[in-house]
Amino acid sequence: MTKIKFCGLRLKNDVLLANEIKPDFAGFILSDRFWRFAEDFKLIRPMLDKNIMAVGVFVDNPPDEVIKYVKSGMIDYAQLHGREDEDYIKRVRDSGGRVIKAFKIETADDLERAYLSPADLVLLDSGTGTGVSFDWSLIKSFGRDYILAGGLDPENAEEAVRRLRPYAVDVSSGIETDRVKDGDKMRKFAENVRNITI
Numbered sequence: 001m002t003k004i005k006f007c008g009l010r011l012k013n014d015v016l017l018a019n020e021i022k023p024d025f026a027g028f029i030l031s032d033r034f035w036r037f038a039e040d041f042k043l044i045r046p047m048l049d050k051n052i053m054a055v056g057v058f059v060d061n062p063p064d065e066v067i068k069y070v071k072s073g074m075i076d077y078a079q080l081h082g083r084e085d086e087d088y089i090k091r092v093r094d095s096g097g098r099v100i101k102a103f104k105i106e107t108a109d110d111l112e113r114a115y116l117s118p119a120d121l122v123l124l125d126s127g128t129g130t131g132v133s134f135d136w137s138l139i140k141s142f143g144r145d146y147i148l149a150g151g152l153d154p155e156n157a158e159e160a161v162r163r164l165r166p167y168a169v170d171v172s173s174g175i176e177t178d179r180v181k182d183g184d185k186m187r188k189f190a191e192n193v194r195n196i197t198i
Contacts, residue, residue, distance in 0.1 A: 001194065001196075002161045002165070002166055002167070002168060002169055002193055002196070003023075003024035003025065003167060003168035003169075004023040004024055004025070004168065004169060004171075004189070004190055004193055004194075005023060005024065005025035005026070005027060005055065005147060005168050005169065005170040005171070006018055006021075006023045006025070006026055006027065006171060006172075006175065006181075006186060007026075007027030007029075007055070007057065007149075007170055007171065007172040008027060008028075008029060008036040008172035008173075008176075008181075009026050009027065009028055009038065009044075009181065010028070010029070010036055010037065010038040010039065010040070010044075011040075011044070011180075011181070012040075012043075012044050012047065013181070014044075014181045015044045015047045015048050016047070017181060017183045017186055018048065018049070018052060018186075019047070019048065019049040019052070020183075021186050021187055021190050022049065022051070022052065022190075023052060023190060024052065024053060024168065025052065025053045025054075025055050025077070025168065025170075026048055026052050026053070026054055026055065027055040027056075027057050027079060027170070027172070028041050028045070028054065028055065028056055028057065028075075029057045030056045030057060030058055030061070030069065031057070031058055031059040031060070031061055031081075033059075034059070035179070036172070041074070042074070045074055053076040053077060054074065054075050054076050054077075055075060055076065055077045055078075055079050055100065056069050056074070056075035056077070056078050056079065057079045057081060058078060058079065058080055058081065058082070058084075059080075059081045059082040060082035060083055060084065061082075063084075063088050063091050063092060066078050066080075066092055066097070067091065067092060067095040067097065070092060070095050070096060070097035071095060071096065075097075076098065077097070077098045077099065077100050077120070077121075078092050078097050078098070078099050078100070079099075079100040079101075079102060079123065080092075080099060080100070080101050080102065080119070081102040084101065086117070086118055089101060089117070089118050089119050090118060093118070093119075093120070098120045098121075099118075099119040099120050099121075100119060100120065100121045100122070100123050100147065101114075101117050101119035101121075101122050101123065102122075102123040102125050102149070103117070103122060103123065103124055103125065104125055104126065104134075105124050105125065105126065105134045105135075105138060105139075106134065107138070108138065111124075111138060111139070111142060114142075114146070115142065115143060115144060121145060121146065121147060121167070121168075122144065122145075122146050122147070123146065123147040123148075123149050123170060124139065124142075124146050124147070124148055124149065124150075125149040125150040125170075126149075126150035126151060133150045133151030133152065133156070134150055134151075136160070136163060136164060139164055145167035146166055146167055147166060147167060147168040147169070147170050148160055148164060148166040148168070148169050148170065149169075149170035149171075151174070152169055152170065152171045152174050152189075153171065153174030153175070153185070153189065154174065154175070154185055154188035154189040154192055157169055157171070157174075157189050157192045157193050158192045158193065158195075158196060161193055161196050162196060169193060171189055174189065175189055
């Protein structure tokens with residue numbers, strides 16, 4: 001079954017909703033220049049259900065900062081959304097961290113770079129929190145597990161899973177109303193993904 005990742009959690013209520021719906025992954029943005037920055041991460045992280053993987057999302061943070069989060073046990077995965085290269089990824093992995101590397105997909109060359117990444121998982125996206133999907137026809141027989149992101153919402157999640165069979169689907173803006181996580185949209189998204197029989 002395709003796994004579910006809710007991203008951009010930043011409030012106590014976001015975590016409580018996640019605990020109720022039980023996605024496989026919960027993403028917290030830990031780069032402070034983004035509006036979804038989880039300013040109270042250290043307070044809300046302990047509230048997260050222990051069966052949900054906590055993902056720290058970073059964009060060109062110094063590697064030592066990411067490694068500090070890894071070693072603290074506060075995150076299960078470090079998701080890298082910037083210009084982090086292979087050496088950066090290997091440093092985080094050598095520290096004991098698991099890495100998700102995000103790739104903006106526009107051409108077949110972008111997919112090739114994602115395929116060759118030393119990250120534990122790759123995330124295929126249209127950008128950084130754009131809320132817009134990329135051309136899914138670019139993904140034909142991608143030869144490794146990946147997380148599909150970009151423009152997903154409760155309405156198109158089912159089609160995405162049926163067509164592409166990704167390892168996981170990632171959603172942030174698609175489960176928000178007026179920049180706040182919307183419990184009804186979160187529940188519907190999860191329901192639509194989980195109801196698919198493959």
